[in-house]
Amino acid sequence: MATNKELKEIVDELFFDDMIDLIEEMPANIVKKILMHTREEERNLINQFLRYPPDSAGSIMTIEYVDLKKAMTVKDALSHIRKIGLKKETVYTCYVTDKNRKLEGIVSLRKLVISDESDVIEDIMDQDVIYVYTHDDQEAVAAVFKRYGFLALPVVDKEDRLTGIITVDDIMAVIDQEATEDFQKMAAMAPTEEKYLDADIFTLAKHRITWLVFLMLSATFTEGIIRKFEGFLETVVVLAAFIPMLMDTGGNSGSQSSTLIIRGLALGEIGLKDAGKVVWKEFRISLVVGIALAAVNFTRIYFFSGVGLAVALTVSMTLVVVIIISKVAGGILPILAKRVNLDPAVMAGPLITTIVDALCLMVYFSVAAWLLNI
């Protein structure tokens, strides 16, 4: 067990945002110990940070920045940086605030270096400042960094007072984390930031079971459809042999489409307004893909599996319809999810597959009834 003094020393050595991250991970009694041994001013700040919602701008910002005043000269500013600069995580953008901490402008270290020593900050600062609010989502903050290529971004509270800055190194972690969450959701798991090797098996199992149970119970539909058509299968039992292929191809086709759309939505390359374009595009793609696959499939099962023309046609025609349904569904469902404020990532392979499975079987048995005259 670390002594109080050791704890205090460890905490003092850390940058502020790293310290907050560390404190968030600690058991409550240790957190209390640390807060007891920090100065009141620092303690208030820590408490304020710990209250920001997870994944908000406030939760990833740091308070280590360079604060300048409008009336300073470049010489004043540089000597201020010399005094405090070494302890700041970044000094490359300096923030100009008024006496109420309201953000009035920014000036880069580059600008300070190339200006005359006697220039006044007010005259060289950039007043067109892009900033985020403490409660903005970190994903939106990452989008701002990507759009403008910033190294740091100021964070203000509701009264436009500067409360901290976010640096680009922390944003890289956010970008990875957001992609990881999408990977997890798209594979039907509850998202977590915990690393795989560190997580215990019950936590991992818990994250996986909910969706698996839901999807398994949804299979009641496919079960019902097959049982309704048991007479068919008893007459032409070979039809059962092609069910896995049809369902897997439908699932894979749908996953391809939904993955591209979900990723496009996440990166801001596709928006709600593109719904019509996506449907029309997926419809045409699915025709091309469907006909190509049906041709390959027909050739294989008619000439090499010896199943007879009617069955080969039934399977191949079903394949085209299934690919069209799954690709159009895979394209539109993520957009519809976003429109009703659900996470589009949920409309990925597993759910699309389950939806398409039932439709696939209905098409299959209908086509079979028609072509095989059962």
Add this chain to the structure above:
Amino acid sequence: MATNKELKEIVDELFFDDMIDLIEEMPANIVKKILMHTREEERNLINQFLRYPPDSAGSIMTIEYVDLKKAMTVKDALSHIRKIGLKKETVYTCYVTDKNRKLEGIVSLRKLVISDESDVIEDIMDQDVIYVYTHDDQEAVAAVFKRYGFLALPVVDKEDRLTGIITVDDIMAVIDQEATEDFQKMAAMAPTEEKYLDADIFTLAKHRITWLVFLMLSATFTEGIIRKFEGFLETVVVLAAFIPMLMDTGGNSGSQSSTLIIRGLALGEIGLKDAGKVVWKEFRISLVVGIALAAVNFTRIYFFSGVGLAVALTVSMTLVVVIIISKVAGGILPILAKRVNLDPAVMAGPLITTIVDALCLMVYFSVAAWLLNI
């Protein structure tokens, strides 16, 4: 059509790396026009950049950096930056090279600002420079940025001569791009950087067909197994009704595991040496998940579907085995792929599903033969 003069003006306005990106996208005749109107020195550089392999450090670097010499004083350095600094994309890290352009050290603008004007660069520069080679993969470069939180990284050629730098804003694009590629591969598509809305339907169809055909043809195995057991299905046709649920649950379970492992490998959180740990972990998770799902499933189909004890037991026992097989396969196959230098992302949902499908059917019919005494 832009005139030569206009083209030249557009190109002159761009930063060097953006210009290279633009030139790479242009038709050959326009590229020729541009090269005709650039100075020989610049033309040679452009040609050199265009020859770097796609996705290499060379292809994303810029030549706009601040080059210092060891013997300079801080005052010399700062006045050098003042002279050239405004046109450079980043001045926050300066690079110290010898007369053969060999990289000898780096010094940050922060360090220059806080040092005395008379200090000599050699005495304040950092000689422990982390750098990458022009032919290093951009994914490896991104990993270096994430690890150290750099704003820029020097790129050297085989003779350790400085050829350019990579800035963090370009790395954010690389991180997104690498994740997008993995999303695409994991959904059984050929990866592309082209944006969905910009791509024509034949290009999109082409990226999807190859894998779909391969996976569809792999279904010959499931087809063969079902046809071999046609006698079974004719005797107990209700068995067919549970095939979709068993295969989907197996596929989803496998996708969950493979997704976590593929992502862990991509972020460097899981390595080849962890193969044993992963298998053991997935085995235990699959026991927990398998037993939970089998219990839910048994309850549902025995009490509510009226299928009889033997069938309910057959389906539920198969479910446990299928979940174990799919989770262990989903855990180990991406690692094995990486070990033989294949992309782990290929061992995702679609391929795992196809592999698990065949195993699932064999287990299902074996258990049925045993419990139903067929």
